[in-house]
Amino acid sequence: MKTKFLSNILLMLIWVFLTGEYNFNNFLFGFLLSFIILWILSGFEDKSAKKYFKIIPKIISFFLFFIWELTKANIQVAYEVITPNLNMKPGIVGLPLDAKTDLEITLLANLITLTPGTLALDVSTDRSVLYVHAMYVVDKKDFIEDIKQGFEKRLLEILR
Template sequence: MKTKFLSNILLTLIWIFLTGEYNFNNFLFGFVLSFIILWILSGVEDKGSKKYFKIVPRIVSFFFFFIWELTKANIQVAYEVITPNFNMEPGIVALPLDAKTDLEITLLANLITLTPGTLALDVSTDRSVLYVHGMYVMNKKEFIADIKQGFEKRLLEILR
């Protein structure tokens, strides 16, 4: 997988040098173009090299998903701040974890904390539960399902 990534970067740099345009859009286009070329050329290689071609689209998808969730949460919190009504139903929820390693749990907790209106508080000693404070916990089961089907599922698809 590392060699595929390095090959992708090398082909991208070759593209940039050949075109003579040193900007982000050209880098992005070159990266996508070299990704497609490598994907086409890797038709008969081992299974391990195929992992790169699954992870990169998942990372891009996760990036856009996170931006979407971040935007929604910012609008929701901003609305709460500028309106005189108190619409919050704060609560602390015990989120059962499918994430097992320290990296998985740490990244999940940080993603939750980066989203306005939510805060990862603590992890149980057996690392099976993450305690999360939310500003809008109308229904605890829905709140848990949103995190598990959103952040945790997508994060684990990338890391595993």
Template sequence: MIKTKFLSNLLLSLVWIAITGTFTFENFIFGFAVSFFLLWITATDRRDNKYFNRIPKLISFVLFFLYELIKANIEVAYDVVTPKHYMKPGIVKIPLDARSDLEITLLANLISLTPGTLSLDVSDDRKVLYVHAMYVKDREGFVADIKNGFEKRLLEITR
């Protein structure tokens, strides 16, 4: 069901591009948004359909990740250019709600892509992720940020 809705959305986006005759990324995104809205209006089972719930969550997740990425880049860059170092490095044990290999891999990679953090290892029972962070002022706060930020939003998309 999700695949057919997504393919329909892509097809309608390509039809939009063909009709307008403008082959740009912005026009494709606009066509995708318009076709998503049209598919949502014509759907009879909007609440039960995972596609209409996942796309807004996916967009929200991408924006959240970009915000976190920019924030971490600024924090690391500021620490590099100032004479005083503000880092307090540490290895933090993060309990996981993610269970599948895909969820754990995505979470570990998203953490590693953010400057100042690096996923080190997953426990053998796959219940704990070990993360090295440059700025660990409060371990509980750091764990809460990962759990309520990356992991929570990632699980909303994958489940």
């Protein structure tokens, strides 16, 4: 998988140097073009190629999902700040974890904390529950389901 990624980067750099335009769009286009070329040439002959060509779209999808969630949370918190009424329903929720390793739990906790209005507080001693403080907890079941089907599911798809 590392060799596919390095090949992808090398082909992207070759594209950028040949076109002579050093801007973000050209780097992005070069990366996507080289990804497609490598995908066609590989023919899925080995497991590392299959994994690489599955994980890159998932990473891009995860990044776009995180930006969307970050934008929504920023707008929600900004609205709360500029309006005179308090619409908050703060609460602490115990989030049962499917994430098992230290890396998975740490990344999930950091993603939750990076999103405005939520803060990962603690992990239970058996590492099965993550405690989260949130500004808007109308229904705890919906809140848990949103995180599990959003951040946790997508993160585990990439890491496992």
